[in-house]
Amino acid sequence: xxxxxxxxxxxxxxxxxxxxxxxxxxxxxxxxxxxxxxxxxxxxxxxxxxxxxxxxxxxxxxxxxxxxxxxxxxxxxxxxxxxxxxxxxxxxxxxxxxxxxxxxxxxxxxxxxxxxxxxxxxxxxxxxxxxxxxxxxxxxxxxxxxxxxxxxxxxxxxxxxxxxxxxxxxxxxxxxxxxxxxxxxxxxxxxxxxxxxxxxxxxxxxxxxxxxxxxxxxxxxxxxxxxxxxxxxxxxxxxxxxxxxxxxxxxxxxxxxxxxxxxxxxxxxxxxxxxxxxxxxxxxxxxxxxxxxxxxxxxxxxxxxxxxxxxxxxxxxxxx
Amino acid sequence: xxxxxxxxxxxxxxxxxxxxxxxxxxxxxxxxxxxxxxxxxxxxxxxxxxxxxxxxxxxxxxxxxxxxxxxxxxxxxxxxxxxxxxxxxxxxxxxxxxxxxxxxxxxxxxxxxxxxxxxxxxxxxxxxxxxxxxxxxxxxxxxxxxxxxxxxxxxxxxxxxxxxxxxxxxxxxxxxxxxxxxxxxxxxxxxxxxxxxxxxxxxxxxxxxxxxxxxxxxxxxxxxxxxxxxxxxxxxxxxxxxxxxxxxxxxxxxxxxxxxxxxxxxxxxxxxxxxxxxxxxxxxxxxxxxxxxxxxxxxxxxxxxxxxxxxxxxxxxxxxxxxxxxxxxxxxxxxxxxxxxxxxxxxxxxxxxxxxxxxxxxxxxxxxxxxxxxxxxxxxxxxxxxxxxxxxxxxxxxxxxxxxxxxxxxxxxxxxxxxxxxxxxxxxxxxxxxxxxx
Ligand SMILES: Nc1ncnc2c1ncn2[C@@H]1O[C@H](COP(=O)(O)OP(=O)(O)OP(=O)(O)O)[C@@H](O)[C@H]1O
Ligand SMILES: [Mg+2]
Numbered sequence: 098x099x100x101x102x103x104x105x106x107x108x109x110x111x112x113x114x115x116x117x118x119x120x121x122x123x124x125x126x127x128x129x130x131x132x133x134x135x136x137x138x139x140x141x142x143x144x145x146x147x148x149x150x151x152x153x154x155x156x157x158x159x160x161x162x163x164x165x166x167x168x169x170x171x172x173x174x175x176x177x178x179x180x181x182x183x184x185x186x187x188x189x190x191x192x193x194x195x196x197x198x199x200x201x202x203x204x205x206x207x208x209x210x211x212x213x214x215x216x217x218x219x220x221x222x223x224x225x226x227x228x229x230x231x232x233x234x235x236x237x238x239x240x241x242x243x244x245x246x247x248x249x250x251x252x253x254x255x256x257x258x259x260x261x262x263x264x265x266x267x268x269x270x271x272x273x274x275x276x277x278x279x280x281x282x283x284x285x286x287x288x289x290x291x292x293x294x295x296x297x298x299x300x301x302x303x304x305x306x307x308x309x310x311x312x313x314x315x316x317x318x319x320x321x322x323x324x325x326x327x328x329x330x331x332x333x334x335x336x337x338x339x340x341x342x343x344x345x346x347x348x349x350x351x352x353x354x355x356x357x358x359x360x361x362x363x364x365x366x367x368x369x370x371x372x373x374x375x376x377x378x379x380x381x382x383x384x385x386x387x388x389x390x391x392x393x394x395x396x397x398x399x400x401x402x403x404x405x406x407x408x409x410x411x412x413x414x415x416x417x
Numbered sequence: 418x419x420x421x422x423x424x425x426x427x428x429x430x431x432x433x434x435x436x437x438x439x440x441x442x443x444x445x446x447x448x449x450x451x452x453x454x455x456x457x458x459x460x461x462x463x464x465x466x467x468x469x470x471x472x473x474x475x476x477x478x479x480x481x482x483x484x485x486x487x488x489x490x491x492x493x494x495x496x497x498x499x500x501x502x503x504x505x506x507x508x509x510x511x512x513x514x515x516x517x518x519x520x521x522x523x524x525x526x527x528x529x530x531x532x533x534x535x536x537x538x539x540x541x542x543x544x545x546x547x548x549x550x551x552x553x554x555x556x557x558x559x560x561x562x563x564x565x566x567x568x569x570x571x572x573x574x575x576x577x578x579x580x581x582x583x584x585x586x587x588x589x590x591x592x593x594x595x596x597x598x599x600x601x602x603x604x605x606x607x608x609x610x611x612x613x614x615x616x617x618x619x620x621x622x623x624x625x626x627x628x629x630x631x632x633x634x635x636x637x638x639x640x641x642x643x644x645x646x647x648x649x650x651x652x653x654x655x656x657x658x659x660x661x662x663x664x665x666x667x668x669x670x671x672x673x674x675x676x677x678x679x680x681x682x683x684x685x686x687x688x689x690x691x692x693x694x695x696x697x698x699x700x701x702x703x704x705x706x707x708x709x710x711x712x713x714x715x716x717x718x719x720x721x722x723x724x725x726x727x728x729x730x731x732x733x734x735x736x737x738x739x740x741x742x743x744x745x746x747x748x749x750x751x752x753x754x755x756x757x758x759x760x761x762x763x764x765x766x767x768x769x770x771x772x773x774x775x776x777x778x779x780x781x782x783x784x785x786x787x788x789x790x791x792x793x794x795x796x797x798x799x800x801x802x803x804x805x806x807x808x809x810x811x812x813x814x815x816x817x818x819x820x821x822x823x824x825x826x827x828x829x830x831x832x833x834x835x836x837x838x839x840x841x842x843x844x845x846x847x848x849x850x851x852x853x854x855x
Contacts, residue, residue, distance in 0.1 A: 101655040105675050107668045108660055108732040108762065193756070224517055258486060258519015265521050299524030299531075 126267065127239035129161075132372065133249040133263040133302060136275030137285035141310040143171045144342060145275050145368075146250040150175060151353035152362075152369035154205035158245040162207055163233070165226045165263060166252035167214025175203035178349035183213020184229040196236050204354050208242055223259015226251075230268055246373070261292050265301035271378050273333060275308045276324075278317035280393050283324055290328055290383035303378035306333035308368065313338040316403055320396055327392065329382045333375065334368035336361070423772035423792055425748055426590060426809065428543030431457040432551025433510050435590030438469030442568070442622030444504035447475040448491045448522065449512030453543070461590070461810065467504075467621075474498040478514060487520045495529050495536055505568040505622035508555070509538045516542035526562075535569050537562035548590045549640050549749055556585075556644040559625065560651065568626050579612040580632035580680045583648070585641025587662065589617055591723040591749060593811040597820035598662060605663075605823050608694075609673045609687035611680055629654075633679055637662040638725035639757065640749070655679065660760055661729040665737060665827040666695050694824040701828055705835060709738065713838035717741040719782045721775055721789035722808025723749035724760060730788055730807055730821055731764065733830060740834075744782040746775055746789075748808070786837055801844075803837040 134149075136142045143164070150162045164171025169183045181201045187194045203209045212229035214222040230249075233239075239247065249263045264272050274289050276282040286307065297303050307330055309321040318335055325332050345355035352361045384392060426432070430449065434457050437445040445468070447454045454473040461470070468474070476494040478487045491509060498507060507529075511522040526538035539558035541551045584602055589595045599615050606613040614624045614631050629652045634645040636658040645656045657679050663672040670691045677687045718740050720727045724747040734740035742764040750759055750768040759768055767778060776796050779787060787797040788805045791812040797804035806814050807821060820826040 101649055101653070102658055103656070103675065103679060104658045105671065106660045107663065107671065108728045108760065221517060223519055227516070227519065258521070261519060261521075266523055296521060296524060299521065299527045301521075301524065 126270075127234070129159075129239055129244040129247050130271070130373075131247045131249070131269040132305065133251055133269040133272040134275060134308075135251050135264075135272055135286075135289045136308075136310075137282045138252070140275050140277055140282050140285075141336070142252075142275050143250050144174070144346065145308055145310055145336065145365075146248050147172065147174045148351045148353055148365035149369045149372060150207050150246075150248055151204050151351040152366045153246050153373060154207045155353055155366075156369070156373075158373070159243065160207045161238070161242060161244045161247045162203075162209055162250065163230075163247065164209075164211040164250050165230070165260075166212070166250065167217070167222050167225070168252070169211035169213045171211060171250040172201075172203060172207075172209035174346060174349060174351045174354075175207050176201050176209050177203075181209060181211055183211040184232060185213035185215070185225050188228065188232070194232060194236070196238060196241070204351065208244070210238075221259065222252075223257045223262070225259075227259050227262045230262060261296060261301075263302075264293060265296040265299075267300055269302045271305040272302045273305045273308055273372065275310050276321065277309070277311045278314065278320040283320075283393075284389065286324070287328070287383050287389055290330075290381035293381055294383055297380045304330055304381045305372065305375055305378055306331050308333050309335040311338045312336065314400075316400055323396070324392075327382075327384060330379055331377070333371050334364065336364055336368070425770050425772075425790070425792065426548040427457055427460060428547065429541045429545040429551030429554060430510060430512055430543045431460070432548030432588075432590055433508075433539055433541040433555035434469065434473070434551075435461065435548060436552050436555050436588070437508055437510075438467070439589035439595065439617035440621035440625060441467045441619055442505035443625070444468050444498065444502050444507045445473060446491075446494055446498050446507055446509045447473055447512065448487065448494070448509055448515050448520065449475060449478065450514055451475070451477040451479075453512050468502055474502060483514055483518050486518060487515055488525055491515075491520065491522070491525045492528065495525065495534070499529075499534055499536075505535065505570055506566065506625065507534065507536045508559070509536060510555070511538065511540040511542055513542045513544050516540060516544075530566060535566050537566055547752055549588065549752075552588050552590065552640055553643045557647055560628070560644060560647050563625060563628060568622055577612055579607075579610060580682075581612045581614045581627060581630065582606055582676070582680070583614045583628060583631040583634045583645075583654075584616075584637070585634060585644050586637035586639070586659075586725065587617070588638070588640050588723070591640075591809050592726060593806070593809050593816055594819055594821055597816070597818040598822040598826065600818060601820045601823035601825050602662065604825075605669060605672070605690075606676070608690040609676060610682045611676060633657060633676075635659070635676075638723070640723075640725075661725045661732070662822045664729045664733045664822055664830070666691070666698055666824060667736070668733075669694060669824055698824055698828060702831065705831060708835055708839070712842040713738060713835055715739065715741065716786055716834075716838060716841070717743050717782075717784040718786040718788060719744040719746070719779055719784045720807070721746040721748060721779070721787070721793055723747065726808050726821075728760060728762070730830065731762070733827060734788075734834065735763075737827070737831070738834060740786070743784050744778050746778055748775075748790075785841055786834075803840050805833055805837060 134142050134146045150160045154160045162172050184199050187199050201209045212226050214225045263269050274286045276286040307325050339361050341356050341359050341361045345352045348355050437443050454475045458470045476490045482490050509526050522538040526536045529536035539555045541554050587595045603613040616624045634654050634656045636645045648654045663669045673687045673691050677684050720731045727745050731742050745764045745766045747768045748770045751770045754768045779796050787802045788807045790808040794804050821830050
């Protein structure tokens with residue numbers, strides 16, 4: 098209680114005035130750069146986010162990573178796969194939630210938090226994410242921890258309003274989308290662009306860029322480049338598919354921690370540096386449903402030709 | 418069970434509505450199912466100020482908006498409301514439905530604000546909590562949004578050298594006499610040389626806009642603390658926190674002294690004001706002393722209401738008239754007693770809003786006087802106790818500038834108390850006479 102407050106009782110003996118509920122809500126922007134990472138399910142959001150966090154922490158920044166996914170596996174590799182109660186687990190318990198119960202300090206001091214969610218098939222996960230993020234603000238997490246970077250690893254597709262919360266309401270000011278060169282991954286990225294496009298004009302987050310991940314084919318980078326080009330965005334980095342990533346995950350660690358000298362560690366470091374420095378945020382121009390289909394077919398043709406060139410084997414051309 | 422049959426108050430949305438309705442010039446726009454706004458109006462027949470009650474702008478969303486999102490419906494509702502209702506500030510209130518489907522309430526308000534309309538948003542989904550929770554939330558959102566919003570047709574405060582004081586903690590949805598109470602507080606604050614910034618009163622919207630420039634935030638209950646804390650955080654405004662509004666000359670003197678010290682006012686002038694008030698009270702009370710000694714000594718009472726009301730009125734009754742308070746029921750603290758300790762009162766105290774429990778407490782108490790809400794009127798009648806309506810809801814009495822605060826409130830409470838004592842004495846006399854005749 099500040100010195101600025103005088104308490105005077107007319108009545109009885111007030112039992113040591115407790116604190117009023119801390120006011121939460123969208124006050125002035127909380128400290129730190131707040132970044133949301135989106136992308137199709139299983140595309141590598143958590144892996145990429147954790148490696149970016151690790152690289153930022155290694156570079157001396159204070160980092161918080163918040164998993165906004167009922168699976169609550171976002172920060173596993175940052176803290177050796179140990180069990181961490183989620184925010185919503187604690188909320189479900191009904192007791193007052195304390196920051197210490199729902200956070201763990203991981204690699205190089207990264208503060209790890211998982212929002213958690215309801216049991217699959219019941220309740221409303223979107224509302225859950227919303228409530229979890231609000232609770233963190235009410236606990237004054239950002240004012241207390243004073244992070245340089247906060248990364249939100251948001252689950253798969255933006256299926257309903259709840260999952261768009263991190264990119265509106267002034268929670269984050271920038272989003273990145275992880276995608277491979279597969280059509281469905283690009284499709285999901287395009288959907289996210291639609292959400293950003295909708296919310297950015299009224300104060301929602303803008304797009305920082307596209308992160309290519311799990312790229313293995315020779316044409317993968319070109320597809321992602323072209324998609325970024327068509328939608329008025331840019332590519333923040335390309336992460337090839339690699340066994341180092343899988344192996345590190347099996348050890349319960351990020352690549353940065355498990356294989357710091359590997360080429361992949363440097364790729365993640367470069368990506369982290371780009372994200373830390375990049376202030377060029379855009380409102381993407383998503384492709385319309387038919388445009389996206391035409392664009393994909395066009396690439397189908399090109400890949401067909403490329404494959405023929407490489408293998409020399411005559412392949413049946415898909416009917417146009 | 419009983420609480421389900423007779424809920425005292427509504428949800429967070431209703432708390433926000435009650436708050437906004439009380440601010441003249443502010444127009445709530447409810448973004449909810451048909452039914453959310455009408456419930457509030459039906460439960461509060463005296464509600465509605467500048468706008469509100471049965472005439473509350475609402476989006477009345479249906480299935481379509483739940484599936485596809487209700488943002489555009491709200492946008493339309495904002496646009497139309499601004500056209501037909503002249504307000505200085507519009508507040509879009511979010512409901513359970515709109516929170517569940519994730520409607521971007523804030524975005525819609527910002528969009529309107531960009532077109533130069535004074536619109537802010539507040540997420541007060543009913544499931545967040547009770548009316549008090551809604552009251553706190555809407556205040557928080559108003560405080561956060563206001564510096565960036567220019568009110569339509571702001572009334573320019575005349576140049577005034579006196580320091581302004583914001584008054585927080587009297588909740589219109591919990592204290593049925595808030596209008597008169599605030600007028601009395603304004604009179605006292607001005608009497609001791611400061612200026613009261615009263616939101617729930619004439620020119621409320623202008624008072625809102627002047628909020629950050631106040632020299633002091635005065636808080637009269639737990640429900641104003643969050644707002645004052647937020648304002649201190651944002652503007653460094655100091656706070657003076659009381660456990661209740663002052664009632665009676667003793668408390669008025671204490672209140673005046675605290676204000677004088679905090680604001681560095683002219684102590685002698687404030688003292689003169691308090692002395693005048695004392696002289697006036699004495700003048701009116703002189704004839705009452707005999708009546709008191711004849712009929713009103715050693716009365717017993719129970720109180721039911723929000724903690725501020727119970728503390729204020731109970732404290733005065735006990736001190737001024739030696740009333741034996743046998744039960745104090747705090748109806749606003751049932752939900753959060755764990756979070757913040759209850760005030761330690763010198764009377765048997767319970768925090769509950771459950772009608773059945775309250776009924777049992779009152780029956781158990783065996784008191785002669787029951788200061789409570791109209792919900793307790795039937796049990797009071799049943800017990801043969803005199804009922805005095807002091808807390809929400811008051812349905813038995815029309816209320817205008819009546820107050821139970823300050824110097825005038827003390828006179829009024831004295832009148833009510835002595836009248837009640839008279840009633841009790843009459844009943845006693847009648848019984849006696851009947852017994853003699855037999
Ligand atoms: N560049 C890569 N090279 C090899 N394996 C990768 C790469 N990126 C991700 N993976 C692997 O892909 C799997 C899925 O990754 P991850 O859990 O990060 O995806 P996600 O997008 O977070 O999934 P979800 O949507 O289920 O949360 C993991 O086993 C991970 O190790
Ligand atoms: Mg994941």
